[in-house]
Amino acid sequence: MSERPPISPRSPRAALEPEQVPPPPRRSERARNPLVVIGNAIFTILILLMIGAGVSYYYGKQILESAGPLREDRIVNIPARAGKRDISDVLQKEGVINVNPWIFIGSVYALKASSDLKPGEYLFQKHASLRDVIGTIVEGKVVQHAITIPEGLTSEQIVARLSENDIFSGSVREIPREGTLLPETYKFPRGTTREQVIQRMQQTQKRVLAEIWERRNPDIPVKSPEALVTLASIVEKETGRADERSRVAAVFTNRIRQKIKLQSDPTIIYGLVGGKGTLGRPIKRSEITAPSPYNTYVIEGLPPGPISNPGRASLEATANPARTRDLFFVADGTGGHTFTETYDAHQKNVAKLRAMEKQIQNDTVEPAEEAQQPAAAGAPPAAADGSPTAGTRPPAAKRPARPPAPAAPAQAPARQGAAQSTGTPPVVQR
Template identity: 80%
Template sequence: MSERPPISPRSPRAALEPEQVPPPPKRSERARNPFVIVGNAVITLVLISMIGVGAAYVYGKQMLEASGPLKEDKIVNIPARAGKGDIAETLQREGVIDVNRWLFIGGVFALKASTELKPGEYEFRKNASLRDVIGTIVEGKVVQHAVTIPEGLTSEQIVARLSENEIFTGAVREMPREGTLLPETYKFPRGTTREQVIQRMQQSQKRVLAEIWERRNTDIPVKTPEQLVALASIVEKETGKADERSRVAAVFVNRLRQKMKLQSDPTIIYGLVGGKGTLGRPIKRSEIMQPSPYNTYVVDGLPPGPIANPGRASLEATANPARTRDLFFVADGTGGHSFTETYDQHQKNVAKLRTQEKAIQNDTVEPPDDPAPAAAAAPSDSNPSASATKPAAPAKRTRSTTTPGGQGAAQSATTPPVVQR
């Protein structure tokens, strides 16, 4: 064993003094280099930033994916020229999102959609997340409103309907020509101009008319697509029953072939009121033979143009009418018509209808308590109205007016529909 060095004795005073500790080693010149100090600071900042970015990413993803506050589907209009902050306020006010505008803007930037937000009317789904909300606006799939234009309306009536519809903007600069608009159900986003609606209806009519014209029966006495539209408009106004259109068309086609006047009451009405479509009263007897380019009791063949805008079904029925020899039709008392080839049989159908009308009147009209004096004969220029086409005007007849909606079903002012053909 090695011997320990002897411990030198210390004086009492030396024992009370603190023991000397050796000084720390000096820092190396490298540690004191400013580049090292800056580098350490940068590394520290980078680490802190990475932790912050990671935390922000996790929070942002949760914010984007979290279910939204909507309790049910809702339609919200994003106005044109609205900024991201305005969009955020609109969505927050409508209850679509529950985050403030800055978080919404942050979400927009995170999804790289800052230049893709489009104005319009959008439908947001129940509990839509912020990601879903922003995605809906970016896709631009705005709500499409279904707009139905009934068959048989005039162009003036159609323009009036469009003017009353609040989803459209602007005005129609020029009244469309009669028969150039296709009645149908269309879908438009809010804010579509009325001129755009008219243009789309005209384009649809051209396309459908061209297709039907190519498939037409070439034996019909119609020389141009425009004449086809004119005849189809009369068919449209004469019947509202789908299964009768081709037979009504056949009656008029057969009359054209035999050089007979069409004698259609709706043409009288159009000659009197033009694009307004409805007369609002029965046709007067004096108006039956009143000169007018549209009065087919006076003019031979077709009128100079359509009297309404016919639908696809009437165009197809007119282009390919039923193969019959019918020349007459009269209302059958049930909303339809009875068709015949001869005037004698037609008169029998008229008499049958008169009997039905009289029975209905007897069942529905209560007699007065005291006998009333005999009614005076009606003036020769005012008579009940129902639709009629006939070879020669009988002494007594009932005339027609079309229904307010433009449908072809004729109606009498005081009796059920009567159509003499």
Template identity: 55%
Template sequence: MFGRKKQSPLMQQPEGQENDLQPRLAPKSPSEAIKPMAAPPPPPRVRRRRGGMMSTVSGLLTLLIALAGAAIFGITVLEKEVSAPGPLQADKVVVIPRNTGTSEIATLLKDEGVIDQPMLFEVYALLNRQRGQLKAGEFLFKAKASLEDTIDTLVQGKAILHSVTVPEGLTSDQIVARLYDNEILSGDVIETPREGSMLPDTYKFERGMTRQQMVTNMQAAQRQALTQIWQRRSSDLPIKTPQELLILASIVEKETGRADERTRVAAVFINRLNKRMKLQSDPTIVYGLVGGKGTLGRGITKNEIETATPYNTYVIEGLPPSAIANPGRAALEAVANPSRTKDLYFVADGTGGHTFAETYEQHQRNVTRWRQIEKAKATTDGNVDRVEPEDDTRGQGGAAASPSLAQDQAPAVLKPGARPRAFDASEGTNKDPLKNKNFDLNSGKSVPNLKQP
């Protein structure tokens, strides 16, 4: 204990650590003492063997990175190709038939000169499936349209729209004939629709639409219009059903083509219905004679206005059993909300319109004035089912609300370019207001249940 030498700090080892190095000798000099000791050699590296899973994952990551790079490069090239101007030199219309596959469409467009890479078209169309399928129809492709533009046109369905215009006042037979005159529509009409059931208008359609589909669309449009107008009609109308409104609107449609007097013409007929007066409308006589087949092509004879048919409103009371034409929306609106007047009569005024009267005496004066106008004119405005009478003392006038006249003769031969003179169906009969001033418009005359001729 007392004999042990105290060790130098350099020789002391940390407690609990064995000294596996050779004991160091005491430095021989102070300079040697401060020299750093040589670092021990590093322990030998133990080389671990890689497992199979790590190698597989590393390979997959490398492959994915390579594929992603290739995909980005491919998409860049594809976008450049599909956005490049196409081979089409001028705008061109191409019809894509229904049930045509993508490859057939690509071939068709290649043959038409719209594209020059059908395979690329198919690939790009496949990549754009989420935007929609390629549509059939008639399409306009612009000059130099890129493949991308071509796909967009077919996917978005920007097909060319054609139109067919149906004027107000045509019968159902006349409308069907007009549809058959249109060469773009296809197929047949199953049966002639009920009179008044189609809404006259201009309808847009794509190539491939059938005539029956067009009829169905027109019927749906008329039902919708009639329902809407019926809901906002005046509450004091003497008509009780939408069908009655349709019938009266068809008469108004045939009586005047002037938009500014439809509501007033409608008011005349509404006032007559309220007073239980006969409507005395010439177009109803014509419809009773020829149905919906067209026009009479001549004047109404004296005998014809005396003949009882379900449509002769000079004889029957109230409305005829059906519409006599297909009225437009404006005529329906006019009947639903007519002018607030007391008019019971109207007659042509020489300007294409009519002069209205509340009393029979006023109407007589208006008829006289019209006949004076007729005498002073060589030719006058004409329309269907009217002729020029041989006797120039005859003119247009009537006991009721009708602009046309009648004659018991064949149509006169007119000079080239001249138009026929109009005259009233009541003229020369016991209903002529200038011949029989005692005629009572309120007297009723029933008509037996006759079949339509």
């Protein structure tokens, strides 16, 4: 057992003094190197930045992907030349987002979309997140507005419809040539110019006409695509029923083959009013026999051009008419038509229709004061028999037949189609 070293005696004063701790060892020369100090500082800063980035990423992801405030789908228009702050204000005003503008701007930069925000009209889905909102604007998938152009309108009427529609901009320099626009349902974004709409309708018409002309029956007596459009425009104005178009087309093609005048009322009306489309009154007797390039009671064959813009169905029906020998058709009183091959059979059908109309007229007795009341607003003008005037495809419009009987005095109103029943011989036997 080793002996402890002897403890040297301390004076009472020395015993009261604290014991001295040895100084810490001096840092090595390497630790005191400035490069090491700077490196440690940089490392510390990097650690702090990584922690900050992680926290920012977490909260940024929450902001970008959290459900937005929209309670239902909403269409919002982002104006042209709007800055990021302006876009943020519009979205906030419309209730699409509920974040600070600087957060929106920061999110745009975070998604690398600062130069890709496109103006336009956008549909934002219910509860769309901020990421979805920015993505929608970046993709530029603007709202497409559907516009339907009815078959049988003239080019002037179509331009008038486009002018009344406020989703389009600009004006149309000139009325397109009749028959060069295809009536159909189109979709356009807000702000599309009216000239662009016209150009698209013309391009579509050219494409569709080329396809139909390629598939036409080679036996039809129509020798050019332009003539096909002209005949189809007459078919379009004569019937609005899909199941009758090819048969009406057959009547006209049979008449052309046999060199019989087409005798179509809509051609007379077009010759009188042109692109305005509607006459607003019954055709007069004098107008049926008046010379006109469009009066198919006077001229042989087709008029010089289309009288409307026919739709795809009428073009197809005219290119491939029904295989019949019909030469006449007349309203059957139920919205359709009766077709016949001979004039005698046609006359019998006309007599049936007149008898039906006479019975309806006898059964319908209106008080004089009611008869004097003006027509309902927006209703088309009516002929003497109460049927709409031509231009609205009346179910009882006059149909191809033999040449008209001698005309009455020049200003006497002619019958508005086979539906007319007055007891006097019809102007044109339908």
